Ligand SMILES: [Zn+2]
C-alpha cells in the first residue's frame with residue numbers, strides 16, 4: 001500500500017456521511033452487476049467513457065488492486081475516487097501518475113491553463129520534450145504562491 005492508498009483511506013474514514021455516500025455512489029456507478037467487486041471488464045469502459053484515459057489500462061488497475069484479487073474492492077475504489085477528486089496529475093514524460101513530489105514548468109505554470117509536469121525520474125533523466133527549461137517542485141511552487149499572496153495582500157493594505 002503506498003501513500004495515495006493511505007491518504008484515500010484516511011479521508012474516507014474521517015469523512016462525513018454525505019461524502020461517504022458520494023463514495024458509495026461512485027463505487028456503484030462502476031459496479032454494473034452489483035457484485036461488490038469491480039472487474040477489469042467493468043473498470044476499463046467506465047474509465048474510457050469518463051475521459052480518464054491515462055488510467056484506463058491494466059497496469060493502473062493492478063496498481064489500485066493492492067489486495068491482488070483481480071477485483072477492486074470498495075477501499076481500492078476509494079483510492080481511485082480520491083485520485084480523480086484531487087485532480088492528481090500525470091507525468092508529461094512517461095504518462096505515469098504523479099504520486100509524490102513532482103516538477104512543474106514555471107513558465108507554463110504562470111500561464112496557468114496548461115501545466116507541464118514531470119516525475120523526478122523523467123526530470124532527472126531529461127526524458128521529455130519541452131520548449132522551457134525552468135522547473136520547480138510542487139512544494140516550492142506552493143510556498144512561492146503563499147509568499148506572493150502575502151505580498152499581494154500587504155501591497156493592498158498599503159495602497
Ligand atoms: Zn515520468
Ligand SMILES: [Zn+2]
Nearest residue numbers: 105107108132
Ligand atoms: Zn513550459
